[in-house]
Amino acid sequence: MAKAGTKKTARRRTAETAASQRQNNRRDQVCAAAAKLFAEKGLAETSMRDIAAAAGMLPGSLYWHFPSKYDLFLQVHAEAAGQIAQRVDAALKETVGPWERLEAAAAAHMAGMFEKEGTVALLQPVFPDDKPELSARLREQRDAYEARFSALVEALPLAPDVDRRLLRLMLLGSLNWSPHWLKTGARRRSPAEIGRAFVRMLRQSSEA
Amino acid sequence: MAKAGTKKTARRRTAETAASQRQNNRRDQVCAAAAKLFAEKGLAETSMRDIAAAAGMLPGSLYWHFPSKYDLFLQVHAEAAGQIAQRVDAALKETVGPWERLEAAAAAHMAGMFEKEGTVALLQPVFPDDKPELSARLREQRDAYEARFSALVEALPLAPDVDRRLLRLMLLGSLNWSPHWLKTGARRRSPAEIGRAFVRMLRQSSEA
DNA sequence: CTAGATCCCAAACAATCGTTTGTTTAAGAT
């Protein structure tokens, strides 16, 4: 087929595809195990040995996939943020009213946080002061995601005396705090329902 | 004067008072230093060496005042919780209306969290899974404090379809999350004002 | 068949952790 192409590209492409089949087989597995542990115990309380054991390999082997523990955490964080952002964006595409959009975003935010065990790690802000680079990256990811809510609140038809910033912070705070009391088992209402309920509680009081 | 009293009691009393003057001189100092560090970096990220350095003594000397790191943390946590509870109770004594009482409690909660640097440590729930005793004690302290808000919400005149539990959780979540974005310097509104604003946002929408 | 890449193991590295031990200093009590 592509044998007529330049030797280099042809060789490289086959090498890439063949390699990528074999490549990163267990990388995602490591990520998943790390996500779960980070979400359960936090960054500092989770050791590389714990992650390695959960992923079924030795501690040193992790360093073939990730250059450091913080890079691994950053990867997990980015994936979690991306998943929730994807959910929110998908929900927003199907919704039109300003309040309905905020409600859909809150529901997607909650559903995204609780869909997988590891995703909750996103919201617990862990900013190690001795790793300013890591903290900066985490803030970037978080800010980029939360910008969606800034826009949604900005679009609300509100009475002129309502502090939009405070409304946004109140909603996000109550959403992000929910993992502390919402247990995954035997929940009365689904996470998405709770997110919608929070938005509705804010709605009538501040409508224009 | 008291020389006619029994030798034992007289001697013991003077010994106690004299000892208590000399006793626990730097214990509070250690507590304050630990509270500040715990609030800034959390339990796991704060080492006994950090605390000792901040208190101006050597690591081993801490163990004369506290039997372990977790006991020290528990003490700090209890003091912080007690201070906020005291503020809330004082504010409630002067307020009568159900909504006004909730508003006053939220304001006191916020003011208490931000009055000292170390007090914020209260709200960041740190429950090490390998120390169930510590986790249980922390939960006790937190639950005992938050019971106030349960009672306050229960006393609100609400429409019958309003979920009081969810309203309480929303308020407490947004309050407890505020340290993540409310910077101590150059704040637009005081913590107490923000707490009041949060309650007002909930008020009109759910009033009976 | 050889060369090289991929992936992991086995073992150790230096650093830091919470904690313990033995000793010393200072001050009040007898």
Place this chain on the structure above:
DNA sequence: ATCTTAAACAAACGATTGTTTGGGATCTAG
């Protein structure tokens, strides 16, 4: 002056931390 106790120092303990090193499979490309 002697005895006791509070409070700290100095130094180390074993365990755990994140990470490095070197080598051994396993597979693919040439």
